[in-house]
Amino acid sequence: MIITPAQPAHAISLRDLETPALLLDLDRLERNCARMRERAAALGVALRPHLKTAKSLDVARVAAGEPVRGATVSTLREAEYFARGGEREILYAAGIVPGKFAHAARIMRETGCDLLCITDSLDVARAAAAFAQRNAITLSFLIEIDSGEHRGGLLPGDPAIVALAKEIDAAEGLRLRGVMTHAGHSYGTDDLAEVRRIAGEERDAVVAAANAIRAAGMPCEIVSVGSSPTALHAEHLDGVTEIRAGIYMFWDLSQLSRHICREEEIAASVLASVIGHNVQGGSIILDAGALALSKDITANRFLPEAGYGFVCDAESGERLGDLAVATVHQEHGTVPVREARWFARLPVGSLVRVLPNHACITCAGYDAFNVLRGNAVVDRWERINGW
């Protein structure tokens, strides 16, 4: 449910939550989503939000609006959840394999949603054709292009792209919808000029692939790129039809460390309790550890002081000096304190917020977002996990 700006009568306070708990600042989420929609509109492309970070229908509804079209997911469980929730076209952005065809078909049959699968493999395309014919369904495919990350996909210029397109286009039961790429290497730098260069590389790779397919006489309706950094910093996206991005909804210290967002835009955080003082050792112990924060330290390449997350005042969300979670055990987080005043400022039992190092991974520890307007908890939004 989306909450209207006025604080409803049933709002509760942070004190009423049992810690650790996942918080989501609705004002920030709304601003972040509006900004990316404006950015997509300015670039003249559709925005297909990647919902792997949020995994929540309520968040998807905040992300919606012009020019948002369809959704992106990273698992079939997410695809099923969002299809049942009403999404009509979902791009499943991990290479599908034959063991997952039956699940994909079930999602499409039961919900009417069109699932766009991706592949870079002739073998998968052939197996998909056989499956589709056997089951009298149509499977839609995008061809995955490698624009420089070198994880999956075919390199632009590789004749295998046109060969794979022909295989899909000619197969009864398969439908060639286009090409896609993900410039994941845009996370590998904190230099925005380099991000801009990678955004150009991402665009050029996928546009070249689309042109090769069209030159061979086949359709290539969708030309899809995706990453929040390249979406924000591309000089232009001529020839691209859509951008996929997800972390822009929440932001985190990893994106902050790369100058992609500002600290006051980070919308997700973890509410934790101080559960101990180690006065001799100079540390404060939180009940947010490896499971509550995750062990992801992607930010630390460019922001080593991020630790497992910056510690903030629970009510205002403002940072508390340079406090950060330096060490985690399963359910314990240790915050070194150089000045004794912090023991008085943060007594045992007091609350803090921790900004996530990498929100995609931190959020996956939780079943729900506690939704905030200011410091009032105005709603609880369920989210899914697993496979």
Place this chain on the structure above:
Amino acid sequence: MIITPAQPAHAISLRDLETPALLLDLDRLERNCARMRERAAALGVALRPHLKTAKSLDVARVAAGEPVRGATVSTLREAEYFARGGEREILYAAGIVPGKFAHAARIMRETGCDLLCITDSLDVARAAAAFAQRNAITLSFLIEIDSGEHRGGLLPGDPAIVALAKEIDAAEGLRLRGVMTHAGHSYGTDDLAEVRRIAGEERDAVVAAANAIRAAGMPCEIVSVGSSPTALHAEHLDGVTEIRAGIYMFWDLSQLSRHICREEEIAASVLASVIGHNVQGGSIILDAGALALSKDITANRFLPEAGYGFVCDAESGERLGDLAVATVHQEHGTVPVREARWFARLPVGSLVRVLPNHACITCAGYDAFNVLRGNAVVDRWERINGW
């Protein structure tokens, strides 16, 4: 449900599981649990299994038997789950804070389970006494001792131990049950002689604290130590009444890297599909990434080649050369291959098992264990997560 050794009629094969999926080898689990029970019996102490790794009533039942007594947990959600499942005495091994008293009281009232809380704080003890009197209940406490890890707890010899014991012992509504410590620093070495020394330090710290409390005229019934490495390598545990340990049920590459277990004892693994070949880049892509394996690389301090997990044959569980997951993204794991033969051996769509780097964190990504006898899936055991 516990499966008898004979494979039941409803067993399915690994091919029937959608990947990624968590596997649990029941033969190995049973042997690991039996071995730790024998070890505790030989040391003359009770075994209070730590269930934070398993989070499963079915696994707890395999761990049960003489001299197992009660359970250990790391969250109140685990406490509630195991109390509702029939556990009669549960040690909640993270410092409790006033915001959690009501939940603890509710668990005890609704299930009849006695919850043993821990603290090292006079303020918490006083707040607990006030809460207990207000709510006409009894809260049981162990005092947390720092035996060298320097996370939480009072140092042995600190007069604050006896002062805190007196506060608890004298308070109406509180019951002083004993002392506990956790030698978490036993994970900081791969030298078994050093583990043995730490086990002595852990024992001596908590026995000294117990003796100080008794010398002041108070009871100290429970003297509790806990970590799988120190449980296996302590020379003796005279004066200790119980050991808490958990990872011994499953083992993992972190424990293997420290010579605490053998590879053929590792009971938990992740079933994954090969979803891509990057022939130019020399890598195989799996559908097991940061969420399916976790980003925990605790093993790598002593076993850097562990990456995010060793890759094994799906059916036999045997390692495939030196293949390991070197890089993870949210739903992708990248396995470098130096020899082209691996592409033929592991075609797109084929299955592998990945041994977890740190099983406590890997398992937390899953709702259930797929239970194996050999390579037949004989059951599905639910597990809980979150808080």
